[in-house]
Amino acid sequence: MIRTDGELRDPDVSLLFATRALRMFAYGFLSVVLVLYLAGLGFSEGRIGLLLTLTLVGDALISLWITLRADRVGRKRMLLLGSALMVGAGVPFALSGHFGVLLLAATLGVISPSGHEVGPFLALEQAALAQVIPEERRTAAFAWYNLTGSFATAVGALAGGWTAQVLQSSGVAPVASYRVVIIAYAITGVALAALFFRISAAVEAPPSREVSRFGLHRSKGVVLRLSALFSLDAFAGGFVIQSLIAYWFHQRFGASPGLLGSIFFAANLLAGLSSLYAVRLAARIGLIRTMVFTHIPSNVLLILVPLMPNLPLAIAVLLLRFSISQMDVPTRQVYTMHVVAPDERSAAAGVTGIARTTGASLSPVLAGQLLAIPGLAGVPFFLAGGLKVLYDLLLYRGFKASDLGAGCGKT
Numbered sequence: 311m312i313r314t315d316g317e318l319r320d321p322d323v324s325l326l327f328a329t330r331a332l333r334m335f336a337y338g339f340l341s342v343v344l345v346l347y348l349a350g351l352g353f354s355e356g357r358i359g360l361l362l363t364l365t366l367v368g369d370a371l372i373s374l375w376i377t378l379r380a381d382r383v384g385r386k387r388m389l390l391l392g393s394a395l396m397v398g399a400g401v402p403f404a405l406s407g408h409f410g411v412l413l414l415a416a417t418l419g420v421i422s423p424s425g426h427e428v429g430p431f432l433a434l435e436q437a438a439l440a441q442v443i444p445e446e447r448r449t450a451a452f453a454w455y456n457l458t459g460s461f462a463t464a465v466g467a468l469a470g471g472w473t474a475q476v477l478q479s480s481g482v483a484p485v486a487s488y489r490v491v492i493i494a495y496a497i498t499g500v501a502l503a504a505l506f507f508r509i510s511a512a513v514e515a516p517p518s519r520e521v522s523r524f525g526l527h528r529s530k531g532v533v534l535r536l537s538a539l540f541s542l543d544a545f546a547g548g549f550v551i552q553s554l555i556a557y558w559f560h561q562r563f564g565a566s567p568g569l570l571g572s573i574f575f576a577a578n579l580l581a582g583l584s585s586l587y588a589v590r591l592a593a594r595i596g597l598i599r600t601m602v603f604t605h606i607p608s609n610v611l612l613i614l615v616p617l618m619p620n621l622p623l624a625i626a627v628l629l630l631r632f633s634i635s636q637m638d639v640p641t642r643q644v645y646t647m648h649v650v651a652p653d654e655r656s657a658a659a660g661v662t663g664i665a666r667t668t669g670a671s672l673s674p675v676l677a678g679q680l681l682a683i684p685g686l687a688g689v690p691f692f693l694a695g696g697l698k699v700l701y702d703l704l705l706y707r708g709f710k711a712s713d714l715g716a717g718c719g720k721t
Contacts, residue, residue: 322442322509323451326435327458329389329505333431334459336396336498338466338552338578339491341425342570343474345553346560347488351407359678361413362553366671368417369428370664376430377660381515381653385434386506392430393503395420400496404489421495423674425463425552425574428667433659438513440647440655448647449592452640453585460582460636464575467552471571478567515653526657529650533658536646539705540662541669546697548673549690550612555628558687563621573625577632588637596713597645601638602706606699608635613695616688649712 348358372395380388399419402411415421420429436452443451470491477487526533552574559565559573584604592600611631618624643659650658677690 322513323439325505325509326439326513327455329431329502330435330455330459331462332498332502332505333396334427334462335466335469336495336502337422337427338425338463338468338574339470339473339498340466340495341422341463341552342467342471342556342574343488343491343567344423345557346474346567347485347492348412349557350485350488353409355678355682356675357409357678359675359681361409361416362423362551362674362678363671364413365416365421365423366428366548366667366674369420370667370671372418372420373428373430373433373667374660374664377433377663378657380430380434380656380660381437385438385513385515385656386509386511388430389434389506389509390503392420392434393499393506395429396499396502397496400492400499404492404496407485420499423551423553425467425578427459427663430660433663434656436643436647436659437515437655438509441513441515441652445648449597449640449644450589452643453589456585456636456640456643457582460578460585464578464582467578468571468575471567471569471574475566475568475571515656517653526654526661527651529654529658532649533646533654533661535708537662537665539701539708540642541665542704543698543701544666544669545673546669546694546701548670549677549694551670551674554674554677554681554690558616558681558690559621559624561681562616562687563624565621573628576629580629580633581636584632584634585636585640587634588639588641591637592641592644597641598706598709598713600641601645602702604634604637605702608637609695609698609702612698613692616691 345358345362348361349355353361376388376391396419399415399421402415402419403421406412406415422428435455439451439455440448473491473494474484474487477490478484482490556565556570556574559570565573588600588604591604595603608631611627614627615624615631618627646658646662647655673690673693680686680689
């Protein structure tokens, strides 16, 4: 059990882990079939890339507005608003095939084309967890939090892919089978709101005498520096979001929705387990070094995926990459929470998270154009891996002197 200030906080921690699991299941459930659904509606790769980009741009803007106000207005209220926006995106996607309607819903609502976090949820949940979990336990807690999300994404990807596969085998048209998945995504937003409604006031930010219009005061400089680097990393990752990788496997090797679901079940499960490895490593060598020294080989493997001559080898390299790909995630989150004041945590997590979402929003439209050209379909993997290595080197150069060393990963 986790205690802080002598008080038991397990109900809130359990609820936040549950909301993470439910939401990431929905994101994984949707991500495997989303691009297949849009292609089935008749949209070109270029329009699909544009839609994905504007989806992430809208998520970034809405999340920024929410997270910068959450510590003053209330984290719980803003989490409930995020749930409503999730429903507001899913329903129009399920009911309409008009590009303009989908564009509006994706921009104003919350929908994940990547299988990863979008919207305000991650930033607010991180701040809430940091509020109720002692500092010496945070790396371990955040690692389990990320494992919970990765496992839920894995199960969601498996369920989404095979739901579509089974429906199609029963005679349901492909687009109709994908629409069932999207309806389930919208329903999940309602369930998520019911869970958020139960969290207590213990997760709220403490009162502060320092006033800032944007939620940051003394830590503004370091947060902006980290945000710039995280944006570069996310821009690189936007070339290979889960929906686009699934589409690449489908186009390159003819992988079925069921097989795609199985691939990303294994990939996300391995990614989640890799976040646990980071706990012990961070305690030995520090948070920044753990982030960099595990991220570089992961990105080399990413570059190798399109060079594989057949489907089994491409899957093997992808899974090997995912087995070390998330060791930087809990360490990055804990480092960010450590370098800011308690009343800045929602804003700091929000600003760095929005920087990542903004960076990731710019590249899918470019990736869509490249995927439309058979001879260039592998280029997104090369761009993603190369830019991510550049990010690692810049991060190490800029922050190695302020690394958090032994003790940061205690369980």
